[in-house]
Amino acid sequence: MIAALREFRGAGGVLGGLVLLVIALIAAAASWIAPGDPLNMVARPLTQPFADPRYLLGTDQLGRNVLAGLVHGARVSMSVGAAAAAAAICVGILVGTMAGFSGRRIDNGLMRITEAFQTVPTFLLALALVSVLGASALNVVVAIGISSWPPTARLVRAEVLRLKGADYVDAARLAGRGSLAIAFMEVLPGALQPVVALIGVTVGEAILVESALAFLGLSDPNLVSWGGMIANGRALLRTAPYLVVLPGLAIAIAVLCVTLAGDGLANRLGIVGRR
């Protein structure tokens, strides 16, 4: 039983990775799979899925191709999610390393700031930032990045604190290396491994926050997004449930696969799950 579960964990990572790859390929080839603007009206409104082979997944109340929306939405969700997570992780690594390696005063200062960010729920902070900055793709990335770096920062700080007492750090100091070089070139590489385990979670969460913002109408109005599609179809939940279910499924699958792939990667690198 346990062995089977363990086997599944490995398989889950591979499966997640493969599906994620497929989603990424679809996103990359979006304009080839579904040419033209997905926001254009192309057919009779509310065509049911599988009713018309040209519009396999049907159309919405304005006659827009749902499949084209999903494919182009993948591009937005994945790229915004990845960029936001990358921003969050970079900020987190920077703050975490500085806090862990510098003296107590800087550490205290940075950690209080981190806590200030952590006391506000990620989503509310992102929401507030986008409302202030304006709804564009870049602003969404910035908002999510700013609101989700604290976990990475805390993790990196803890690792740096653990490693900075190592003999090789003393040896580097005796070799005359400067503090910045020691912090970022000697200590940080060793502290990065556990961060890999956080990548999946961070990206997954970024995708969710992006979808939620889009659902509330706070994303770029000129781009299709899964969250926006759900918001669009909500009014017709009874008559045309597929308008909500399909993008919802897309979000769920994408987040699940990102998380599975992240876990699989961390397992493969032997960071977690080796007992």
Place this chain on the structure above:
Amino acid sequence: MSKPVLQLDDLMVRFPGSPPAVDGLSLGLAPGEVLSLVGESGSGKSTTLHAIAGLLPRDAVATGDLRLDGRPGNLLATNADRRGIAGREIGMIFQNPGASLNPVLTIGSQLDEIVTAHRELRRDAARAVTEELIDAVGLPRMGPQAKDWARAFPHQLSGGQKQRIAIAAALVGNPRILLADEPTTALDATVQAQILDLILQLVDERGIAVMFVTHDLGVAAAVGDRMIVLKDGRLVEEGAARTLVRNPGAEYTRELVSASLPFTRDFSVVRKRDGVSVGAGALKLSNVHRRFAARGGGRVQALGGVTLTLSPGEIVGLIGESGSGKTTLGRIAVGLERADSGSLTLDGRAFQPAAERSLVQMVFQDPLACFNPRQSIARALTHPLRCLRGMGGKSAKQQISALMEGVGLDPRLGKRMPHQLSGGQLQRAAIARALAAQPHFLVCDEAVASLDVSIRAQVLDLLEDLRKRQGLGLLFISHDLGVVQQIADRTIVMRNGIEVESGPTASILSAPREAYTQQLLASVPSGLHPWRESRAGSVLA
């Protein structure tokens, strides 16, 4: 020899993908006998113990014939019935006793658990047994050092006290055999002597047979009745312990004995050195104080006014037990730690080690820990050349080759990562890195403590050679009196952050004036002295 309590024949242990760790070893253990297993790292001595105790990792394959007196069958056979062996027939103690104690449970509750398991007692009845055991290993509830040990947590105990608790845990099942894997290696000399005393007391009082694994020939000869020397998983020589040390038969045993540098009061046998030429421009630490924040708020004094002078071309030994402040003093001398008060001068002028890194360098105890696991050896060597001497590119490359050759390393090893080198090679690389800065002084903090004796001898030779050729001044921090006796011109004894006494090594270590130094010397197990007989009456008061 009476009927052996344990008989092991033709033990073979293999780990996948490597040559046999133990290759055809046979041995017998008589009741009440202490058998020392000696060898360098990789000799298979610990693996043998683990095979007997049934603690080998799952992927290891052990074959052979292991029989315990009074138990039917070969215990190494597949599907052998090993129930009631570990803990009841065989007890085991390890090098790091703290690792087997749960930090959030009291000593008593942890022992209670073992007692309930092995003696089939109810929990409330177990405590009496527990307290009796704690008393038996020399932690009495009554008397001058009385304490309710059962209610203490592991962190409240010293290393020696933890090892006593580990021994108490091993005694719960009334074992006939005690397997001891380097049980005193991590302990100070005086504490080591007490633990060895305790083990021998158990042998004498309870008739327990002990297999004692150690890399320290002095300890092995001191506690062992018989001794087995192992190399690469094979038996090299077997015999009465002290006879074997005095008259080694095999070439390898002879090498081990000559490299083991046991401490001796007879300075005539210590290797004579050429006259030491002490240069001008001494490094002087005057009246250095240092306090650290202690657990729970207070301050604890690490150094309480120590003065030390180190001249170029001189080797000064710094000895003392853990907590004596010797490492802190060394770290202040290289500028890794600051002094609260006191002054550092070099050649009469004020000196800040952190500002002039190149003058004083350091060699650390654990060669593997002092190299960044993600950087090649050559890359580690470039840092001091680039940062302290402004060298780069081709000249740095040539210099690295020269440095590595200077410490007897093949320059091609520079491409390797730290874990791909042996301990001895790594320590040479660490010395090369320290020398890259062209220092005048080198602080060696237990620099040979983690090395096998044969490699230790080579590293010591290298250090002496550097002193002779380059006029390097060495501060040699060590707890090993035999090594200090061999290498140091002057010796300083420290305790609780202050100097106890100092002077020429020969007079300090052969005729100490202070009681503490005498106690330190007395606690060194010396295979040349009949330890067991002389101590029979001195069992823990």
